[in-house]
């Protein structure tokens with residue numbers, strides 16, 4: 001039974017949010033409005049989950065500077081937030097207590113042609129992440145991290161390219177596209193109201209689907225090699241200051257590990 005669900009939230013895959021400079025960077029002039037849009041999408045997902053029999057929802061605010069407008073958060077949800085985020089092993093012990101995970105407001109990985117606000121971790125520095133030869137974005141990072149903890153990701157919302165990425169990665173996942181990317185700074189959004197009703201229905205359906213045909217936690221065979229390619233040489237220089245980071249070429253470094261947790265969020 002799916003009773004406890006953890007929701008990872010991001011800001012760039014929300015209907016009505018289309019600009020880094022004006023909406024998602026912490027000094028953006030419409031940052032607070034963007035946070036309200038995300039929070040209402042999250043609330044719609046919480047409603048959907050509760051209607052499908054989920055009783056405990058933890059919202060994990062993972063947008064870089066934070067993306068939840070606290071006062072508007074669903075009364076039945078709790079919020080994991082604050083920066084710097086707690087170390088990953090401590091977050092892992094929280095996530096491991098949940099039956100399933102969901103992702104709301106996700107964007108496509110860096111370098112996707114039509115992915116609206118596409119990036120991987122840093123929109124200003126990262127060209128690509130490649131894990132064991134396969135390009136990955138933030139969806140794969142989180143799904144693999146949860147997967148190693150035995151927690152399946154059963155739902156994702158974002159732009160069409162983010163949904164496509166999740167569908168390819170996680171067989172059986174339920175996705176809801178709230179906007180169609182036309183470019184990194186341009187998209188066709190559903191109205192806020194339509195997006196929220198699609199999210200309510202989609203998240204409830206995800207729980208039902210998972211009950212009928214359980215989704216496996218995402219696991220890839222190890223050992224793991226994560227290659228990070230930066231836009232600028234100096235960022236690769238900086239990355240090599242951390243222990244265990246190997247230099248591949250001027251703009252590329254790599255990390256090796258026996259477990260996903262060793263490499264995926266380093």
Ligand SMILES: [Zn+2]
Pocket residue numbers: 010011012107121138
């Ligand atoms: Zn993100």
